[in-house]
Amino acid sequence: MLISGKDLLAVAAANDFAVPAFNVSDYSMLRAIVEIAEEKQAPLIIAIHPNEIANLGWDVMPSVIQIARKASVPVAIHWDHGADYEQILQAIQGGFTSVMIDGSLLPFEENVAITKKVVDAAHAVGVSVEGELGTIGKTDTYAESGADSIVYTVPADAVSFVERTGVDSLAIAIGTRHGIYPSDLQPELKLDLLEEINRVVEVPLVLHGGSNNPDAEIGQAAHSGVNKINISSDIKIAYYDREREILQDAQLREPDAIQPPCRAALKEVAAQKIDLFGAAGKAALY
Template sequence: MLTSGDAILQVAHENSFAVPAFNISDWNMCRGIVEISEEKNAPLLIAIHPDELSHTTDALMPAIRELAHRASVPVAIHFDHGATVDQMVWAVQSGFTSVMLDGSMLPFDENVALTKAAVDIAHAVGLSVEGELGTIGKTDAEAEDGAAEIIYTVPEDAVRFIELTGVDSLAIAIGTSHGIYPSWMKPELKLDLLKEIKAAVNIPLVLHGGSNNPDSEIGEAAALGVNKINISSDIKVAYHTKMREVMADASLREPNTIQPPAIEAMKVEAAHKIDLFGAAGKASLF
């Protein structure tokens, strides 16, 4: 069932769980993510950011929309980390049902202006918008863009930002980074800050950089009020690690031999996240 991001996240907000937003970068990842969401009876956001789109191209969008339409669980297709008004227009025209305007690296007023423009565009056609306030770190060259230093979200600023922009959900900075943490870096979420922000605002909250964080912290973040958690690196590591193992046998050449084990490995990781976020079985709420 294809739907908007807000339709999914409002239910998560009202019922205190987090929906996974799994970043996909090819058709088989997309298929596998929908399959495991159906098996777990969990709502889903399929997330695609500009770097991933440079690989899939927008020619894949009709197939993703058809897959979402046929799914037995609610599915939104989310344009992740858009940066310009032109990208917002393009995303709406391309068939996304949820968009993100990421102005987090800009001064507050510029972030507000860009995000408000995205809201005006998306709301005109019934789609939802995610904004971001505060900065996410970046751990390696393979990760999505992030800041050299995390700037934590200030609760009072979050209130003003929501009032000025009209966003449907807000990505906050409480200590996560994009990518896989190196051995010397210890991730630590400011869960007390999350509580303050949740008490101050009344829209779904989003956590980017959810991969490679301790399960205990991520699980608690979902229980405390985060309603969407983005997972990219963890499922891609599972998918491509298994693919490398399979392709060690140089005699293999057929996709139906090589790719199914990689899809299954990714599904195991995704199933773990769905359970951790409290999303398993929640499709029955829709």
């Protein structure tokens, strides 16, 4: 069942859980996350980053839309970290039901302006919008973009941002980073800051950089106002680590022998995230 991000997250907010937003970069991964969402009867966000659509190609979108429509659970298709207005329009035209405009590295007033412009266009055609305030950190140059130093979201600024832009959800910075943490960098979420933001901001909150963080902290965040958690690196590592193992057999060459075990490995990690976020069985609420 294909629905908007706003409708998907409204139920999560009302019932105190987080919807997983799994990034996919090929059709095999797409199949795996939809399969596990159906098995766990969990709502799902299919997240696709501009780099990922560049790899997939725009011609894949009719298939993504079809698989979402046919799914036995509610699904939103989300444009992740949109860079500019023109890119957002292309995503809307391509069939995304939710878009993110990432103006987090801009000065506050510029972030407000571009986000409001996107909201006006997207809401006119029933597409929901996620904005971002504060900066997610980065772990290396390979992961999605982020700041060298995290700029934590200021609660009063978050209130103003939501009121002035009309966003449907807000990605906040409370200590996460994109990618996988090196051994000399330990993740630590400011859960007290999350609680403070949640008290004053009425829209669902979003946590980017959900991979490679302690389960206890992520699980608490999912019950403290965060209703969407982005997972990319964790599922991709599971998928490709399994593929590397399989390809030790030099005789293997057919995708139907190589990809199913990779999907199984991805699904095992995704299932654990679904349970951690409290999303298992919640499809019945829609």
